[in-house]
Amino acid sequence: MSFDGSFTHAMVTELSAQLTGGRISKINQPYPNEIIITIRSNRKSYPLLLSANPSYARAQVTAIPYVNPPVPTNFNMTLRKYLSGSVLTNITQSNNDRVIQFHFTVRNEIGDLKSMVLIIEIMARHSNVILVDGSDRRIIDAIKRIGPDKSRYRTILPGDEYVNPPKQDLIDPFQFNDWNQLSELVTTFPNRDVLAGSLQKTFQGLGRDTAAQLARFLHASNALDQQFKTFFNQFDHPVPTMIDAKKPIFLPFKPIGIDAPLKQYESLSLLLDHYYQTKAQRDRVREQGGVLIKVTKNELKKNRNKIKKLEQTLADTKHADDYRIRGEVLTTYLNQVHNGSTTIELPNFYDNNAPIKISLSPEKSPSQNAQWYFKQYQKKKNAIKFVHHQLDLTNADIDYFDNILSQIELAAPSNLVDIKAELQQGGYLRDHEHQNKKKALRQKISQPEQFKASDGTVILVGKNNLQNDRLTTKTADKRDTWLHTQKIHGSHVIIRSFDPSDQTITEAAILAAYFSKGRDSANVPVDYVQVRHVKKPHGAKPGFVIYEGQNTIYVTPTKAMVDQLRANNDQ
Structure with missing residues (x-):
């Protein structure tokens, strides 16, 4: 289900019960299109997320x-100026549209109460969060400013009067009571799928999944009025449900006629957290880590091109012996070579004296021509060793940047800080923040994530190379157990136990497999060994280690197990 008008109705009901009467304590903008307002209500703090992500x-x-950015945005500062300390008095929805209005009261500079309205319009790429003066409906600012060049219908700029989004000429289902019209609809469209489409064109705020469920409800009984009322009463008393299919669907009620497994949640907000966590996190990582991804992909492209050139050079060196043979033949028959000649044919004693054609430089003497062939032979012979060395280095760089790209793909936004620092330290990313050439403060590395096994043993998981280095080489005891996916890029995992149980090793191996490039695979091989047998070669890149004496376990990573081990740590 999409976040349609009917789901918005249910969310407004839930948020009103939780937040009305609460006071704003914090306002942050951790991501370009998202605001988090912490509201203190009923002795509890609620982080209210308003997302205008497309x-x-x-x-x-x-x-x-x-994680908040180091410098707040202008819009964030505006919200703090006008809303800090204000009280949320009401939450309303415009008809059954995807527009929610949060009404606040706050005292101005002279102590008078002032009304402010924070509006979120949930409309895909046109989504926006807009702060409006409650007295005259003038826009103070918006998370996305819309000028006349972008919209003919309305502008969203400071000082403009707020104009509602274009109104649909549809019926609000929560205000509907014309049962003859409903009966006519059901009679005219007996096919359930066709009826669902007609319901979408008749009633406001019905997404495809909502309309399909409403059509099922109406076909389930001849008492259309009761079925219609029952269906929409569910949005006032939601039962947050996830349809656990290949493409998960979230609903504010328990669906009918669905064969897939269902999972229920305590609240709509918790339902959305579980539905959007992975998707939204990846989007945020792409948004915040765009420069890191670009730099890493550029380095990969550069090194892969270098490999092609080196392999071509290596192919050329295979003919090095041809130069040696020509040099030796020339040296043997120098008395037959005349000055100024450009070519000569001589018997090749390496090939049963078959004639071999040798090119000559007319400016060189016969002896100099022979020496030139020997130099070319030596040059190509030396190149073989150099090229092999360069191939090893370049392949190591490719492996390193492949690993970085995998870490970015698996990273939470908070992990990007360490990855950025690593690329800056390696000279791959310019440190724009320290162009004043002052001595930069040493980057503080974030902490690895902590989990707890079923028996309470602590398991630590590094999320990037800097964390992995510190975790393995500095934090871990030499008697702890170290785990890593076999020949697959992934996290370093440490079991804080000198003698972990088989169950703990299995659970730690699942974490190692989940936080690796093999996350979506089955039977992922994971090596484990005591930390004492893990070494970091001198001069190796961050995160690179070698080890010996390991055992291997095969596991299939699951998000459910990872969530359970994370929950164990929170208890």
Whole structure:
């Protein structure tokens, strides 16, 4: 299900119960299109997420951690100026549209109460978060400013009067009571799929999944009015449900006629956290790590091109012996070579005296021509050793940047700071923040994520090369157990136990496989060995180690197990 108007209705009901009467304590903008407003209500803090992300626009209370940028945005500062300390008095929805209005009261500079409205419009790429003066509906600012060059219908700029989005000429289902019209619809369209499409064109705020479920409800009984009321009453008393299919669907009620497994949640917000966590995180990583991804891909492209050139050079060196043979033949028959000649044919004693044609430089003497062939032979012979060395170095670089790209793909936004620092330290990414040439402070490496096995043993998982290096070479005890996927890029995992149980090793191996490039594979091989047998070669790139004496276990990573081990740590 999409975040349609009917789901918006259910979310407004849930948020109103949680937040109304609460006071704003914090306002942050961790991502370009997302605001998190912490509201203190009923002795509890609720992080309210308002997202204008084109793909994942929504409003909810979120439990997913976030990292703030070092400098707040202008819009964030505007929200803090006008809303800090304000009280949320009401949450309303425009008809059954995907527009939510959060009404606040706050005291101005002279102590008078002032009304402010924060509006979120959930409309795909047109989504927006807009701060409006409650007294005259003038726009103070928006997370996305829309000028006349982008919209003919309305502009969203500071000082403009706020104009509602274009209104659809459809019926609000929560205000509907014309049962004859409903009966006519059902009679005219007996096919359930066709009826669902007609319901979407008749009632406002029905997404495809909502309309399909409503059509099922109406076909289930002849008491159309009761079925219709029952269906929409569910949005006032939601049962947050996830259809666990190949393409998961979230609903605010328990669906009918669905064969796939269903999973229920305590709240709509928790449902959305689970649905969007991976998708939204990847989008945020792509958004925040765009420069890192570009630099890494450029380095990969550069090194792969270098490999092609080196392999071509290596192919050329295979003919090095041809130069040696020509040099030796020339030396043997120098008395037959005349000055100024450009070519000569001489018997090749390496090939039963078959004639061999040798090119000559007329400016060189016969002896100099022979020496030139010997020099070319030596040059190509030396090149073989050099090229093999360069191939080894370049392949190592490719492996390194492949690993970096894998880490970015698996990273949470908070992990990007370490990856950025690593690329800066390696000279691959220019450190724009320290162009003043002042001595930069040493980058503080973030902590690895901590999990707990079923028996309570602590398991630590590094999420990037800097974390992996510190975890393996500095933090871990030499008697701890170290795990890593076999020949697959992934995290270093440490079991904080000198003698872990087989169950703990299996659970740690699942973590190692999950936080690796083999996340979506079955039977992933994971090596484990005591930390004492893991060494970092001198001068090796971050995250690179060698080890010996390992055992190998095969596991299939699952998100459910990872979530359980994470929950164990939170208890």
